[in-house]
Amino acid sequence: MSEEISARVAAALAEKPTSALEDIAKRANVRVIDVVRNLPEGEAHCVDGEHFVDVMQSMRDWGDITFIVNTGTVIFEAKGQIPDGSLGHGYYNLHGKPIGGHLKADACELIAFVSRTFMNSETHSVQFYAKDGTCMFKVYLGRDEDRNILPGQVDAFKTLRDSIAG
Structure with a gap:
């Protein structure tokens, strides 16, 4: 760098x-x-993309999250649980609704566990970056109707981050 x-x-x-x-x-x-x-310091803990499947599978138990894809001209958000997934035909295939699709796992170079303030709110997200440096997608912790992060999700986020990022 x-x-x-x-x-x-x-x-x-x-x-x-x-x-x-x-x-x-x-x-x-x-x-x-x-x-x-x-x-x-402390706002992003980065790990190799080789942890893609483990991270995706660990997030299945978190409850409702916000899944975001930002192309620059479109910010697409889906709220729900990360569903079960499996590798096949070169993709990590998500088997669920409203979050489903096919993610090119081996295109992921970096996974970042990001904790920072955004729009005056504490945020925590897991962000997946491709080998060309673009963001594939982000998973933000879910919030209740009062905009509070759902109970237990911060602990789950930190446990996963610390187990992989050390």
Whole structure:
């Protein structure tokens, strides 16, 4: 990671520290994965993408989450439980509704356990990044009708993060 990228990310973070990661990346003229790798101490714990299946399977027991895909022109959100999945034909196939689909597991280079403030709220998410540095998708902890994180999810998030990220 170049010092120049680190400096640009630091400057963009200093300007608006609770901005969306995509907005920080745009201001710094870097990839979102570069922002994640340069977040302040404790905000992101990164692990190799080889843990993809283990992480996906561990999140099945968390209850309702928010699954987000952000293409830059579309932010798609689905709320529900991570369903069972299995590897087949080069994909990790999610067998459920409302969250279902086919995820290219071996395209994942980095998994980031991100904990930071966004829009004046504590957030925790598991973010999956492809080998080209783009974000594949994000899984945010679920919230109740009062916008509180669902009970037990922060503990489940931290337990998974600590067991994999050490």
